[in-house]
Amino acid sequence: MDLEEPHVETLVVHGGAGVDPQTGAVVEPIIMSTTFERDPDGGHSRGYFYSKAGNPNQSSLERTVATLERGAGGVAYASGSAAVLAALSIAGQGGHVLVPDDVFQGTIRLLRLSLSRWGIRFSTVDMTDSAAVRTALEPDTRLVWAEGLSNPLLKVTDIAQVAEIAHEHGALCAVDNTFVTPVFQQPVRAGADFVLHSATKYLAGHADVLAGVLVVAETSLLDQLRTLQWIEGATPSPFDCWLTARGLKTLPVRMHAHADHAAEVAAFLEQHPAIDWVRYPGRPSHPQHELAKEVMSGFGGILSFTIRGGADIATRVAARTRYFVNATSFGAPESLIQHVASAPTHGSGHLPDNVLRLSVGLEHPDDLIADLDQALDVVTQRA
Numbered sequence: 001m002d003l004e005e006p007h008v009e010t011l012v013v014h015g016g017a018g019v020d021p022q023t024g025a026v027v028e029p030i031i032m033s034t035t036f037e038r039d040p041d042g043g044h045s046r047g048y049f050y051s052k053a054g055n056p057n058q059s060s061l062e063r064t065v066a067t068l069e070r071g072a073g074g075v076a077y078a079s080g081s082a083a084v085l086a087a088l089s090i091a092g093q094g095g096h097v098l099v100p101d102d103v104f105q106g107t108i109r110l111l112r113l114s115l116s117r118w119g120i121r122f123s124t125v126d127m128t129d130s131a132a133v134r135t136a137l138e139p140d141t142r143l144v145w146a147e148g149l150s151n152p153l154l155k156v157t158d159i160a161q162v163a164e165i166a167h168e169h170g171a172l173c174a175v176d177n178t179f180v181t182p183v184f185q186q187p188v189r190a191g192a193d194f195v196l197h198s199a200t201k202y203l204a205g206h207a208d209v210l211a212g213v214l215v216v217a218e219t220s221l222l223d224q225l226r227t228l229q230w231i232e233g234a235t236p237s238p239f240d241c242w243l244t245a246r247g248l249k250t251l252p253v254r255m256h257a258h259a260d261h262a263a264e265v266a267a268f269l270e271q272h273p274a275i276d277w278v279r280y281p282g283r284p285s286h287p288q289h290e291l292a293k294e295v296m297s298g299f300g301g302i303l304s305f306t307i308r309g310g311a312d313i314a315t316r317v318a319a320r321t322r323y324f325v326n327a328t329s330f331g332a333p334e335s336l337i338q339h340v341a342s343a344p345t346h347g348s349g350h351l352p353d354n355v356l357r358l359s360v361g362l363e364h365p366d367d368l369i370a371d372l373d374q375a376l377d378v379v380t381q382r383a
Helices: 010-012 056-068 080-091 105-118 129-137 159-168 219-232 238-248 251-270 291-295 311-320 365-375 377-382
Strands: 074-078 096-100 123-126 140-149 171-177 194-197 212-216 275-279 302-307 334-341 355-358
Touching: 010 105, 010 251, 056 212, 056 238, 074 219, 074 251, 080 105, 080 140, 080 171, 080 194, 080 212, 080 219, 096 105, 105 194, 123 129, 129 140, 129 159, 129 365, 140 159, 140 291, 159 275, 212 219, 212 291, 219 334, 251 365, 302 311, 311 334, 311 365, 311 377, 365 377
Parallel strands: 096 123, 096 140, 140 171, 171 194
Antiparallel strands: 074 212, 194 212, 275 302, 302 355, 334 355
C-alpha cells in the first residue's frame, strides 16, 4: 500500500477541499459571495476577487476531477456544452477538427452552428479505424475529438492509438469521457491532451445540476481557458459546484453498481425474442468486447438495443415501462429509457429508427428486468 498513490475511491473523498481551516467543518461550506475583499495594497492574495473568475467551490471541484483524471488542472463550466465549446475553440480560426462519425449530436451542433462562424471547420471519420483516421487528417487539423464510448451505439475507441496519430500530425487530442468516467478509464494516461465531462451526468450523479468540467494534461493551455471563461461568463455557480463535488464522493460506488446492473439487463435483452441486437461493451457479443477489456476496467451503465417492429413499436415500449423513466439524459439513480430517433438531442438521421438507449440506474436489476419484460410484451403479443 502507498499513501502517495491513493485509489480512486479515496481520491473522490479527499481530493477536494478537505477540512475547512476556519471552522473545522468536515463538509466543505458553500461560499456564495460574488465578490471578495482586496488586500490593503489592492491585491488578492487569497486567490479570489469576483466569482465569474472563480470561487472556492469551483476550485475544489476542479482539483478533484483533475486529480481523478490524472491531469495537470481543470476548469469547471456552467454546462457540459460550455465545456465542449471551450475545448473545440482551441482549434482556432481556420482550424480543422476531426470528430467521430457517430459523435454526440450536441457536439456537431456546436461545430456547425457556433464554431463555423469563427472559421473552424470539421469532418467526421470512423474513429475506430486507425487507417481511416490517418487519411482523414488535413493539413490544418488542430484537434482530434474522440469519445471513450460513443453515444448511443457504444463504439469503443482506442484512445492511445488516436492520441498517437493526432500527435504525429501536430494536433491535440480531446476525449469526451462522460460515458465511462475516470472510475473505468483515464484518457490522460493514454495520451489525451484534454478530457471532457458533462458533469450533469455521472459525476454529479443525481440529475439535479448542470455542469461541465474540462481537464488538461499540461498547464500550458490552462490560463487561456480560464481567461476565456471569465470573459465569456461560462462559470458555474458555487452551489452547482458544491452539488457536483458532493456527488463525486459516491462516484466509484455508483459506477460499479450501474455497470453491474447494466450487465444483467444486457444479458436479459440478448436472449429476448423481441430484440434484434444489444450493444453493451461488457458483453462478448459486442464487436469490440476484447478492446473494451483492454482499455477500460469497467463498462459503464449505458446500453442500446433495437426492437423488432420499427419506430412505432420502439416508442410504445418506452412508454410502457414503470421503473425506466421515458426521458433524455443518463447517469442518475433513476433508470431512463429513450427512443433515440425522436429525442431532441438526436436529429442526425444516421441511426435506425428502432434504437432504444437505456441508462441503467441503481434500482435492483431483477426489478428492472421485470419492467422491461412486461414492456416488451407489446412486441411479442403483436407477433
